[in-house]
Amino acid sequence: MDPQSNQNVPSIVEEKITKHNGDIQIRQYLKGKFLGKGGFARCYEFTNQETNAVCAAKVVVKASLTKSRAKQKLMSEIKIHRSIRHQHVVQFQHFFEDAENVYILLELCQNQSLNELLRRRKRLHELEVLCYSSQIINALKYLHAHRIIHRDLKLGNLFLNEKMEVKLGDFGLASKLDFDGEKKRTICGTPNYIAPEVLEGKSGHSYEVDVWSLGVIIYTLIIGKPPFETSDVKTTYKRIKMNAYSFPDHVPISDAAKDLISKILIGDPSARPTLDEILNHDFFRTANIPKALPPSFLACPPSSQYIKQHMPQLANYQSTQIQQIQRLESTAPANIANPSGFQTGTSRPSVQQNPSQNMMMTDRGGAFRRPNQQSSEKQLPQSQTRPMSSADNQPQFYPPSINTIQSNQRLLSAPQNVKAQGDSIKPPNVWVKKWVDYSSKYGLGYLLCNNSTGVFFNDSTKILMDMNGKNFHYFERKAVNSQEKQDVMTTHQLSEYPKDLQKKVTLLQHFRSYLENTNQAQNIPGSSGQSQDVDMVDDSSKQPSNVYVKKWMRTKHAIMFRLSNKIVQVNFQDHTEILLNSESRQVTYVNKKGERQTLPLNAALESNNAEMTKRLKYTKDILTHMLSSNNNLASANGTGSSQVKGQNQQPLMSAHTKRGAEPPLSDMRGGLSSGVPSSQTNRKPFNVLN
CATH class of the missing domain: 1.10.510.10 (Transferase(Phosphotransferase) domain 1)
Incomplete structure (x- = not known):
């Protein structure tokens, strides 16, 4: 049996330091997230409780060192690593041990390997x-x-x-x-x-x-x-x-x-x-x-x-560059056992997409701290703030997302007999045109059809750059009463903004540069043989300039966006799309050939187009699932709020909901993996240096 499978690392690790006078000092470390494993060791994030300094801790179970060769190997590693210091070598800090484990504290590299x-x-x-x-x-x-x-x-x-x-x-x-x-x-x-x-x-x-x-x-x-x-x-x-x-x-x-x-x-x-x-x-x-x-x-x-x-x-x-983008956008997604993989996609009519099969949702705390929190990470250069105008300083509230989920769910559940006349049938004016998913580190970046660029960060804050590239809007959820939270928008100029937004603005600019660059390429898959943009995009001056992604989620079969203009957009991995507008009670469907059709919802549901009706049913099931999950979690929290809280809980779908409960969709496939924790055993203590 592998001793590492039974590794027991307490949540608080104590280091005993003997001073020159014989006194014992206790230094405590808070064990954080698991970083990886290899050989006889597992690595965790450790935080010094006294200084708040964060490091990587390589933990070796002493039971794996019973053979003298293994013990000598560890001693050699420590001796060599502690003797070197170089800009491009992980810095050795120090090591200590307790009755169960040996702990080697190292420089933490935030961006993985x-x-x-x-x-x-x-x-x-x-x-x-x-x-x-x-x-x-x-x-x-x-x-x-x-x-x-x-x-x-x-x-x-x-x-x-x-x-x-x-x-x-x-x-x-x-x-x-x-x-x-x-x-x-x-x-x-x-x-x-x-x-x-x-x-x-x-x-x-x-x-x-x-x-x-x-x-x-x-x-x-x-x-x-x-x-x-x-x-x-x-x-x-x-x-x-x-x-x-x-x-x-x-x-x-x-x-x-x-x-x-x-x-x-x-x-x-x-x-x-x-x-x-x-x-x-x-x-x-x-x-x-x-x-x-x-x-x-x-x-x-x-x-x-x-x-x-x-x-x-x-x-x-x-x-x-174009070939690399092609490979990036057409590559199969990583296995769900490694859900942090980067995915990218595009939405018709411009470019096809290849959504991930696994589920990746948005409210993963920790990748970003809120601006008023202390951070141990080195900050980017900070800019001067400017006095905001009264218009800028006036917060704008956006209603809770649960309302749109409910309205779209009810719309699909019991559509009314609405007969739209002639030119009243119009496609949505703003939708997600491209996206890049880096929720393993920062969040989701996206490009709208009106050329606005936004990022939905892992801490549930949002940022949106205007199509002119000079101003941006920042959205942060704040409590409006004891029962609910709403998005509060502040507007800033790109040349002057609060210094605590520096990192997020920098990331916004990086996302924008990438998305706009790939948008201009002429050889990306899906850019030919499609409807022209002019058929679906009005003059940008007439389009809403502050539409942004309020929620998003991934399933095994699709990626879903919920926009602030009350559009629900679902892009399936077979390159079909559904855009649902709860206000106009209309549906836009894009088939596998890139052909689009906008029609009243009741007509869509009664259509003989089996592919469209199947995807509408899937959209309804997902909305129902999200609504149920939000309500269940809100009830568990003792409130009526739809906002899911907690580092490991995600919006739109409760973290307590099994992903296997996702509604099925025939002729599409996905996969899940799971792990089973191992039991613990007692280990005989000894001093590794003896």
């Missing part, structure tokens, strides 16, 4: 690869100068901090040479990244194994998967020994990148280039490599303008 980044993005642009690789090389040069071989260089051990700097971590397999020229013979590493000389084991290995792993990393980031990867480890090892890999034709890669990878992935370690030779290769001369990348790149590929700025000599930068 390159492994999670690649899961979201699928592939990276070469400019990004250059930036990350140059930082990895700097870390390796430092380690090798101190006679340290990392020996487990991989995406999962390369972390990103809040500045988007790469930090090399996990020194569990690292080894320190006693002298230059010494060879190590232990067979260790991760299958996809392990060098052939490690597998051979006859002549030993040295620094060159890290160079090999670097080549695998560069290939993996550009192509999207490791060069020797197979479903079977033995076959992977065989391919590594035979140096059997290739560059797929369907993935854009420069000749310079191919040449460098080919020079690194050579079986003879003595023939591989040194780290300095890699930095001097033509691949690293193709760009003005930025010191750090914008945080928006965690979710979105670089814009053509950004690439043009840093890679002016790259003639095909635009086609490469």
Whole structure:
């Protein structure tokens, strides 16, 4: 049995510190979210109760250290890691132990690892690869100068901090040479990244194994998967020994990148280039490599303008960017077991979408703190605030979202016999045209058909930039009485706004840049063979300028938006759409071919179009489900409010509601996964350093 499966880490961890006079000081840490696991350790977020400093804690169960080799391995990791300090190495803070566990406190990297980044993005642009690789090389040069071989260089051990700097971590397999020229013979590493000389084991290995792993990393980031990867480890090892890999034709890669990878992935370690030779290769001369990348790149590929700025000599930068967007928007979503994956989509009539199959809803607290809360994160540069005009300073209230949910649900449940005449049948004036889902970190960004850009943040605040790009509206839910909350809107100029909105405005600008850039591309799937925008979009000057997304949710089959203009929009993963207007009692349906039809609701429900009526029924079931969930939760809270509270509770659907209760839709598929907690066992205490 794996001792880690029974790991018992208390919610409050105490460190006993013995002072010089013999007194015992107790330092307490609050255990936070689980960060990941690997080998014999699990990682958690720890908060120092005295200083509020947050760090990553690597927790090793002592029961896993009963063998002397495991104990020596941990001691070696601590000894090596605590001896080094570099800008691109995860900072070792200190370690301690109690009767059950050993705790290694490390620098917390807020933006996860390159492994999670690649899961979201699928592939990276070469400019990004250059930036990350140059930082990895700097870390390796430092380690090798101190006679340290990392020996487990991989995406999962390369972390990103809040500045988007790469930090090399996990020194569990690292080894320190006693002298230059010494060879190590232990067979260790991760299958996809392990060098052939490690597998051979006859002549030993040295620094060159890290160079090999670097080549695998560069290939993996550009192509999207490791060069020797197979479903079977033995076959992977065989391919590594035979140096059997290739560059797929369907993935854009420069000749310079191919040449460098080919020079690194050579079986003879003595023939591989040194780290300095890699930095001097033509691949690293193709760009003005930025010191750090914008945080928006965690979710979105670089814009053509950004690439043009840093890679002016790259003639095909635009086609490469478009192809990456195509892959990003057409890639299948991550499994629900990893629900933080980035998804993107677009809505007809402009571009088709590919909504996720899994359910991802919006009220996930913690990714953003409210402006008046203290934050341990480093803030972006702050701008000066301006005195607001009376119009700006006057809060505007927006009614609770439950009203629209109820009205749309009732509309679909018992439609009245409304006969719209001739030109009274009009499509909705504002709807979501594009979106990018980065709710794993910040929230949902979207572009409306009137060219306004908005973000629904994970803390349920919203921000909307006007189509002119000069002003923005900020929406925050505030209590209007003891029974309900409403969205309160304040308006600011982009040149002057409260400094506590700096981070959110910056993210809004990043989302806007990405969404507008992809909107202008001409080769994105779905941009051809559709109705012209003029058929559905009136003069933008006549459209409401402050329509925004009030709620959104994801199901296995669709993504749903609830707009402030009382439109409910449902985009299905087969590229069909439903837009429901409770005020005009009309439905706009877009079929798989992109053909649209707007008609009265009663006519839609009685239509012989089975595909449309099936999707209307699904929309009704979801609205009923949301309404029931909100009412149940409100009753449980002892109030009539529809606002769901709590970090793990989400709007529109109660966190206590089983996702399996979602209404089915034939000919569409989705998947769920679940985990079962393991039992706990007692562990015999001992001192790890003895």
